[in-house]
Amino acid sequence: MADSLALPIRIEGAQAGNGQVADLVRRVRAGEIRALSRAISTVEDHTGESRELLKALFPYSGNAMLLGLTGSPGAGKSTLVDQLAHHYRRQGKTIGVVAVDPTSPFSGGAILGDRIRMQSHHADPGIFIRSMATRGSLGGLASTTADVATVLDASGRDIVIIETVGVGQDEVDIVRLADVTIVVLVPGMGDDVQTIKAGIMEIADIFVINKADREGAERVEREIRAMQSLAGRKDDWTPPIIKTVASDGTGIPELVAAIEKYQQHLQQNARAQIRRIENWRGRITEMLRDALFQRVLQYYLSEGEAARYAAEVAEHKRDPYSLVEKIVDGLGKPE
Amino acid sequence: MADSLALPIRIEGAQAGNGQVADLVRRVRAGEIRALSRAISTVEDHTGESRELLKALFPYSGNAMLLGLTGSPGAGKSTLVDQLAHHYRRQGKTIGVVAVDPTSPFSGGAILGDRIRMQSHHADPGIFIRSMATRGSLGGLASTTADVATVLDASGRDIVIIETVGVGQDEVDIVRLADVTIVVLVPGMGDDVQTIKAGIMEIADIFVINKADREGAERVEREIRAMQSLAGRKDDWTPPIIKTVASDGTGIPELVAAIEKYQQHLQQNARAQIRRIENWRGRITEMLRDALFQRVLQYYLSEGEAARYAAEVAEHKRDPYSLVEKIVDGLGKPE
Numbered sequence: 001m002a003d004s005l006a007l008p009i010r011i012e013g014a015q016a017g018n019g020q021v022a023d024l025v026r027r028v029r030a031g032e033i034r035a036l037s038r039a040i041s042t043v044e045d046h047t048g049e050s051r052e053l054l055k056a057l058f059p060y061s062g063n064a065m066l067l068g069l070t071g072s073p074g075a076g077k078s079t080l081v082d083q084l085a086h087h088y089r090r091q092g093k094t095i096g097v098v099a100v101d102p103t104s105p106f107s108g109g110a111i112l113g114d115r116i117r118m119q120s121h122h123a124d125p126g127i128f129i130r131s132m133a134t135r136g137s138l139g140g141l142a143s144t145t146a147d148v149a150t151v152l153d154a155s156g157r158d159i160v161i162i163e164t165v166g167v168g169q170d171e172v173d174i175v176r177l178a179d180v181t182i183v184v185l186v187p188g189m190g191d192d193v194q195t196i197k198a199g200i201m202e203i204a205d206i207f208v209i210n211k212a213d214r215e216g217a218e219r220v221e222r223e224i225r226a227m228q229s230l231a232g233r234k235d236d237w238t239p240p241i242i243k244t245v246a247s248d249g250t251g252i253p254e255l256v257a258a259i260e261k262y263q264q265h266l267q268q269n270a271r272a273q274i275r276r277i278e279n280w281r282g283r284i285t286e287m288l289r290d291a292l293f294q295r296v297l298q299y300y301l302s303e304g305e306a307a308r309y310a311a312e313v314a315e316h317k318r319d320p321y322s323l324v325e326k327i328v329d330g331l332g333k334p335e
Numbered sequence: 336m337a338d339s340l341a342l343p344i345r346i347e348g349a350q351a352g353n354g355q356v357a358d359l360v361r362r363v364r365a366g367e368i369r370a371l372s373r374a375i376s377t378v379e380d381h382t383g384e385s386r387e388l389l390k391a392l393f394p395y396s397g398n399a400m401l402l403g404l405t406g407s408p409g410a411g412k413s414t415l416v417d418q419l420a421h422h423y424r425r426q427g428k429t430i431g432v433v434a435v436d437p438t439s440p441f442s443g444g445a446i447l448g449d450r451i452r453m454q455s456h457h458a459d460p461g462i463f464i465r466s467m468a469t470r471g472s473l474g475g476l477a478s479t480t481a482d483v484a485t486v487l488d489a490s491g492r493d494i495v496i497i498e499t500v501g502v503g504q505d506e507v508d509i510v511r512l513a514d515v516t517i518v519v520l521v522p523g524m525g526d527d528v529q530t531i532k533a534g535i536m537e538i539a540d541i542f543v544i545n546k547a548d549r550e551g552a553e554r555v556e557r558e559i560r561a562m563q564s565l566a567g568r569k570d571d572w573t574p575p576i577i578k579t580v581a582s583d584g585t586g587i588p589e590l591v592a593a594i595e596k597y598q599q600h601l602q603q604n605a606r607a608q609i610r611r612i613e614n615w616r617g618r619i620t621e622m623l624r625d626a627l628f629q630r631v632l633q634y635y636l637s638e639g640e641a642a643r644y645a646a647e648v649a650e651h652k653r654d655p656y657s658l659v660e661k662i663v664d665g666l667g668k669p670e
Contacts, residue, residue, distance in 0.1 A: 051656050058654040273649060281645035284655050285628075288636070291663045292627045293620075301623070310616035314608060319393040320619050321386050328626045 021049065025056045028155045033125055036155050040130055043147045054147055060154035064096070067161045067259065068178025075186040076210045079246040080255075081163050085127050087252050088159055096152030097129040098145055100164040100174060128152065142173035143286050149177065173286075176203060177279050179272060180262055182255075184208045185224070187216030201227060204239050206258050212243035212251065235271055237262070300327060356384065360391045363490045368460055371490050375465055378482045389482055395489035399431070402496045402594065403513025410521040411545045414581040415590075416498050420462050422587050423494055431487030432464040433480055435499040435509060463487065477508035478621050484512065508621075511538060512614050514607060515597055517590075519543045520559070522551030536562060539574045541593050547578035547586065570606055572597070635662060 027035035043050045085095045152160045183204035244251030266272035312318040362370035378385045420430045487495045518539035579586030601607035647653040
């Protein structure tokens with residue numbers, strides 16, 4: 001297993017379910033931008049077609065480098081992604097970006113501004129950017145983001161960047177699926193790292209202190225070092241701390257070098273494959289949870305029953321613990 | 336259904352599963368603090384015993400007012416909870432507090448400080464405080480918090496306060512189970528409400544601007560008003576905005592009055608029961624998801640198989656979408 005590093009293999013059952021899906025797959029693989037957009041929309045919609053499409057595209061995925069980038073709101077993540085994308089483009093690489101925006105009624109404007117700025121790439125088909133809202137996502141945001149990354153990967157993009165705000169468990173789950181995870185901090189945000197969800201700091205392969213020309217950059221660096229001295233990693237990798245000023249490109253070559261160095265580290269330690277296996281284990285678990293639940297809704301618990309049970313429990317005529325036991329027992333055991 | 340507002344009814348199947356559980360239930364009901372602590376620990380452990388305990392305690396729950404309190408880190412939530420608890424104690428009411436702390440390596444100190452301060456209540460058995468960590472929680476944090484609230488409710492506490500940082504979906508789910516939800520904001524936090532998870536603002540029944548003696552309180556108020564003018568509520572309730580300085584008790588009587596007013600609104604509009612039914616529907620769904628997944632792990636997917644599948648998918652020898660379909664199909668349909 002260790003050395004069979006994932007070339008795309010056409011596997012049984014992965015053939016397109018019907019002509020329409022097969023045609024879309026062909027066009028996505030040919031690099032058609034509109035087909036890519038449509039494929040992603042299909043995946044986001046979580047229809048039966050989306051599953052067929054993913055089955056058909058999956059064998060072509062596994063070649064892109066998945067780069068996860070997260071950090072507090074206002075850390076300049078999208079500018080950083082912008083600069084990284086430009087840098088990789090100059091090396092002749094193609095880029096896909098999934099930007100997960102937890103838009104609040106208040107921050108909506110600013111984020112929209114960023115995205116509009118990034119549209120400047122749109123003249124270059126080598127950079128494809130897709131924004132996803134965190135709300136109203138069916139079937140789990142992390143899962144949908146992973147599916148969208150799979151589509152971009154299968155379309156032949158060399159690098160897929162997943163950008164998200166690091167404030168919730170969803171976001172931790174999202175960046176965890178990346179090969180390389182970058183956590184972006186910024187000086188002078190009050191309590192600094194306080195607004196970062198616990199768990200985000202631990203998943204960083206590389207730290208970036210962006211807006212490093214501001215006062216307080218050294219303090220943030222000291223805090224990261226202090227944390228690193230407390231909790232070492234299992235794999236002999238001490239996440240480097242790169243200082244950037246994304247708005248003028250300062251530090252971007254150093255960041256790209258750090259990413260390369262970590263990739264080399266991964267390859268030398270067979271960690272890349274171990275990590276992908278761990279990630280997939282988590283994803284399969286999550287997919288299974290969702291699929292099971294859909295199954296139960298389909299066969300075992302109608303909308304009407306669910307409403308009636310909820311009313312009975314709310315009136316304390318029924319206890320929910322026994323109820324759940326009863327429904328699950330109704331599934332029976334395998335023969 | 337509408338007028339049968341939940342007195343505790345002893346219902347079939349809710350009898351304690353065994354002598355030990357029955358004894359614990361008796362002592363919890365008698366108000367023994369140590370028994371309450373043990374019952375909560377049992378519930379947090381998610382053992383078979385925890386389910387039996389919850390079945391036995393559930394019929395006694397449903398009488399407490401569930402107060403949810405959430406807001407950005409550093410908003411002074413625990414000081415506010417402290418003051419509310421003192422206020423209600425002076426009215427002769429008993430209080431239970433579940434404080435959900437998403438401790439990060441950096442903020443741990445500050446939160447611990449708050450909690451130590453609150454221990455001053457511990458001389459008064461009328462105030463019971465339980466801190467829960469957000470990490471390492473089995474079976475879903477929101478679900479466990481709800482179970483702990485049920486235990487406190489069943490123990491006869493008049494008011495159960497659930498306090499959490501409003502940064503992630505978990506936290507939205509947690510406060511959603513409350514009868515009355517308070518969102519705490521604070522002036523001068525940079526982009527103000529940016530660090531609050533989208534969705535938190537919408538669930539507020541009451542807004543509190545804490546540390547209202549600081550500059551910027553009016554700006555926060557204007558932002559809330561602007562948001563309210565955009566998105567009205569369905570139930571003819573405009574969440575009031577209460578200004579407090581929790582550290583010296585300013586505004587606490589006004590906050591208590593606002594809570595009472597909202598409770599009256601709920602009763603007049605039969606909204607309380609409708610909301611409890613909606614909350615229970617969500618909770619039952621979540622419990623069912625977890626239970627189903629446990630079932631599948633037990634009978635359909637061994638640890639070894641899960642590891643092997645993950646490896647095959649990571650090597651792209653198997654597509655995960657077909658795999659999940661196969662496992663779920665293996666469950667069969669009901670006869």
